[in-house]
Amino acid sequence: MKKENKFFKYLSLFPISFYVIVLILLPLIYIFCLSFLTSDYYGGINYSLTLSNYLNLVDLVYIKLFIKSFLIALVSTFICICIAYPFVIFVSQKKKIVKNIIMTLVMVPFLTNSLIRTYGWIVLLRKTGIVNTFLEDLNVISSPISFIYNDFGIILGMVYTLLPFMILPLFSAVDKIDKSVIEASYDLGSTSFKTFFNIIVPQTKVGLFNGSLMVFIPAIGYFFIADLLGGGKLMLIGNLIKNQFLSARNWPFGAAVSISLVLITFGLVKIYQKIGGKMDDLGGF
Amino acid sequence: MKKSLKNIFIFLVFLFLFLPIIVLVIFSFNSSELNIVFENFTLNWYINLFDNRELIEAFSNTIIIAIVSTIISVIIGTLGAIGLHKYDFAFKNVINKLLYIPIVIPEIVLGISLLSIYTLFKLELSIYTILLSHIVFSIPFVVVSVRSAISNNVDVLENASYDLGASNFQTLFYVTLPSILSGVKSGALLSFTLSLDDVIISYFTAGPSSNTLPLKIYSMIKTGITPDVYALSTILLLVVFIVLTISILVQMRSIRRNSI
Amino acid sequence: MKKILLVFVLFLLVGCSENKNELNVLNWSSYIPDEVIYDFEDKYDIELNYSTYSSNEELLAKVTSAKEGTYDLIFPSDYMVEIMKSKDMLMMLDKTKLKNYSNIDSRYLNMDFDKGNFYSLPFLAASTLIAYNTETIKDNITSYNDLLNPKYREEIVLLDDQRIIIGIALMALGYDMNETSDTAIDSAKEWLLKLMPNVKLFDSDSPKSFLITKEVNIGLIWNAEAGIAMQENPNIRVVYPKEGFNLSVDNYAILKGSKNVENAYLFIDYLLEGEVMKKIIESYPYYNVNTKTNELLNSMYLSNPASNISDDDFSRATLVKNVGTAIKKFDRVWAEIK
Known part of the structure; x- marks a missing residue:
């Protein structure tokens, strides 16, 4: 019945296949190859094979940096969960039109430039910023608090920038739960906490993992947050890669770090698929 | 828990999300350039906005890149999603899997791998390399949202259309596209916003004559942002608000109509 | 609809690529x-595309990763001129054009x-x-x-520049800032x-802001940044x-493969005008x-x-030198302290 039209088949499949092969696969393969080459110390690449870029990664300096970067990403993800879960549960109990308005408003900050919003935090939180001045005027504090240019600043920036990525998948998961199940749980004498852990969490675990992935993975790589709110002092894996490519002139080492990061990402995605997550739900908010 | 407590929590989350935005709106009317205290009300930053050549150029670059990259990714992504749904071929599974890569891997890895490829092929870094890079990260999002709109229903309709003697292109334009339009629209919206706010990938693939607004702001944050950037952002915010309000009003009407 | 879009895309593409x-x-x-x-753009009707970097290393990385001819005029410091010269990246300057x-x-x-200034001419000096x-x-x-006084906890902003900051540590210990022995x-x-x-904080772009806003009270920063903070x-x-x-001399240099050599000379000559340099330096x-x-x-x-x-101070100034492959020792220290 269906007419096999060769022309349309090629028209629809050729561009996307070309794109996948030349602009996704090829760059990754190139980075993979690059990670086995050596660099001369002024930016050139020598075509001699080596494993040293990966072996360098096992150095204590970089292990510390990886651990710190993962910790910051984990803490940021955890805080996002703590804010997003109650938020989406409360919102899901609202009327449909209120729900829609609230979820649209959540998207608004997302539509203004993320850097200018980050700068907004600097204006608010630096030592002579609005918050410190206000607290000092009220005599709550005697000397200004260092909110930013430290780990707290980086985590704040990550949570702030990435929170919508947690709220959206979690909301669509929570909103799907049959409300009568929750009511039944209360009727049987469960407390709010029990209901939350026994009913809500199990039913929304895929959405939770989806949101966690969408927060955790960017949080490893968002070098500009660390640059702007961390005082350029502490480096995340993202900063390490950026430095290797844009100032330390060691592309092969930067490539090795990137490949390790890709492998970690793939591992996390595999776990997500194992617990029943669909790939199309990632980023398809 | 009490309802009022829940509402307070929702309000606090919004306060957190909007606080920096409120700051930038307020400071766009501040006569002092230092962003430390609010001195006097002024509209000068709005009036003098167009004298800042670099800012305006960066802004127009950003808009051009966002529009063109959205159009191209929507065309390639929509056709691709339809093709991948309709036809079977040897490497279909591989293509499908690889398409997720730009969505899941950290942006920085995508940025440096594109930079390396451009260097390898001796492509001059310019507005075109940024454009190409934006297309690269937008296509998968378009494919995913279009795919979610293609249901079995579409197959039935398409078959009916063929049975009635329509050509492939007639079917595409009059049957397939209208029935997946919602997916195309949300894919387009997504790639437009992603392109508008992209820092990381542009950072690696920009050339000398190709400042975008996020890159301009990034370099300005380090040397101090002047309030005209706030003014520009406030105008953009206003536009976003108007568009969203209209869309909410439309939604309200359709809900009301459905309930009658 | 599609035709309109296509025309629109073509229009935009053509609009971008007009030869300037x-x-x-x-x-x-x-x-x-x-x-x-x-002022330069208006005077000569040249579109000047201006991008920035915050360390010599970043400059080198930007130039080497871009295709030849992407950038025309750069401002490397002393030791970077030496490195770029040795990598055959710079064009011989024709001073008769200035x-x-x-x-x-x-x-x-x-x-x-750069003995004889074949490849570079001084633009400004910084310390x-x-x-x-x-x-x-x-x-x-x-x-x-x-x-090092423990009283100054979290009070300092440093330049984000490994050669200079490690050089300062070497000087503090009585070594020359270009010393590369392992013990040093x-x-x-x-x-x-x-x-x-x-x-x-580490910042090279505008460390003065942190002093002015009292985020920190001490800085190891560029002299002009200190100068502005003092104003x-x-x-x-x-x-x-x-x-x-450390004294750094920053120089004009034109990259090999530059496509706008004449415009680069025009710009150098323009910056060498007394009045123009006055605006910059003020x-x-x-x-x-x-x-x-x-x-x-x-005044x-x-x-x-x-x-x-002062002449007395000038006698204690040291320039950063190219240390060759010993640079990897500096890279490593930088990664370890940050």
């Missing part, structure tokens, strides 16, 4: 005021990194100095070692690790440390290397110790 009279400049951030660039060549202060010509706010820091700071580098690392609790807050004092300090008060400009400068500039070195 251009010049692609890559320069340090906070170095030339916008006004000077706009009618303002004679304005250059001869003290800054013919320096070790890295200690600046501190005397309102909050009551001690008299004269030496790098004073900064190791003790420099130890010295910096002792300093780290006092360091709040904003007269309580800020600048120190030429007794162990010596916005960013670095050390002036232009004799014409000297006559025009106002505010001339009385600012951050912008004028």
Whole structure:
């Protein structure tokens, strides 16, 4: 019945296949190859094979940096969960039109430039910023608090920038739960906490993992947050890669770090698929 | 828990999300350039906005890149999603899997791998390399949202259309596209916003004559942002608000109509 | 609908690619005021594309990763001129094209990194100095070692520049800032690790802002950054440390493969004009290397110790040198302390 039209088949499949092969696969393969080459110390690449870029990664300096970067990403993800879960549960109990308005408003900050919003935090939180001045005027504090240019600043920036990525998948998961199940749980004498852990969490675990992935993975790589709110002092894996490519002139080492990061990402995605997550739900908010 | 407590929590989350935005709106009317205290009300930053050549150029670059990259990714992504749904071929599974890569891997890895490829092929870094890079990260999002709109229903309709003697292109334009339009629209919206706010990938693939607004702001944050950037952002915010309000009003009407 | 879109795309693409009279400049951030660039564009009807970097290493990486001909004019410091020369990246300069060549202060010509100035001409000179706010820091700071005082916890902003900061650690310990022996580098690392609790920030782009907004009260920063901070807050004092300090000479250099060589010369010649350099140096008060400009400068500039070195201080200035492959030792220390 269906007419096999060769022309349309090629028209629809050729561009996307070309794109996948030349602009996704090829760059990754190139980075993979690059990670086995050596660099001369002024930016050139020598075509001699080596494993040293990966072996360098096992150095204590970089292990510390990886651990710190993962910790910051984990803490940021955890805080996002703590804010997003109650938020989406409360919102899901609202009327449909209120729900829609609230979820649209959540998207608004997302539509203004993320850097200018980050700068907004600097204006608010630096030592002579609005918050410190206000607290000092009220005599709550005697000397200004260092909110930013430290780990707290980086985590704040990550949570702030990435929170919508947690709220959206979690909301669509929570909103799907049959409300009568929750009511039944209360009727049987469960407390709010029990209901939350026994009913809500199990039913929304895929959405939770989806949101966690969408927060955790960017949080490893968002070098500009660390640059702007961390005082350029502490480096995340993202900063390490950026430095290797844009100032330390060691592309092969930067490539090795990137490949390790890709492998970690793939591992996390595999776990997500194992617990029943669909790939199309990632980023398809 | 009490309802009022829940509402307070929702309000606090919004306060957190909007606080920096409120700051930038307020400071766009501040006569002092230092962003430390609010001195006097002024509209000068709005009036003098167009004298800042670099800012305006960066802004127009950003808009051009966002529009063109959205159009191209929507065309390639929509056709691709339809093709991948309709036809079977040897490497279909591989293509499908690889398409997720730009969505899941950290942006920085995508940025440096594109930079390396451009260097390898001796492509001059310019507005075109940024454009190409934006297309690269937008296509998968378009494919995913279009795919979610293609249901079995579409197959039935398409078959009916063929049975009635329509050509492939007639079917595409009059049957397939209208029935997946919602997916195309949300894919387009997504790639437009992603392109508008992209820092990381542009950072690696920009050339000398190709400042975008996020890159301009990034370099300005380090040397101090002047309030005209706030003014520009406030105008953009206003536009976003108007568009969203209209869309909410439309939604309200359709809900009301459905309930009658 | 689709046709309209296609026409639109084509229109945009054509609009972008019209051939322009251009010049692609890559320069340090906070170095030339916008006004000077706009005036040049208007005067010569050239579109000047201006991008910035914040360290010599970043400059090198940007130039090497871009296709030849992407950038025309760059402003490398002394040791980077040497490295770029050795990598055959720079174009021989034709000084006859510069009618303002004679304005250059001869003290800054013919320096070790480019004898005869075949590839580079001095644009400005900068030093890295200690600046501190005397309102909050009551001690008299004269030496790098004073900064190790545990009282100054989280009070310091450092330049984000590995050669200079590690060089300073070496000087603090009595070594030359270009020393590369393992013992020297190791003790420099130890010295910096002792300093780290006092360091709040690393920034090369605009460290002055952190002093002005009182985020920190001490800075190891570019002299002009200190100079501007002093104009904003007269309580800020600048120190030429007794162990010596880094002097950097930043230079005009044209990259091989440049497609807008004539425009690059026009821009260099324009910047060499006394009046133009006056505008630059009054916005960013670095050390002036232009004799014409000297006559025009106002008293505010001339009385600012951050912008004028005494002969006594000048005797303690050291230039960063190319250390060849020993650079990997510096890379490593930098990764370890940050």
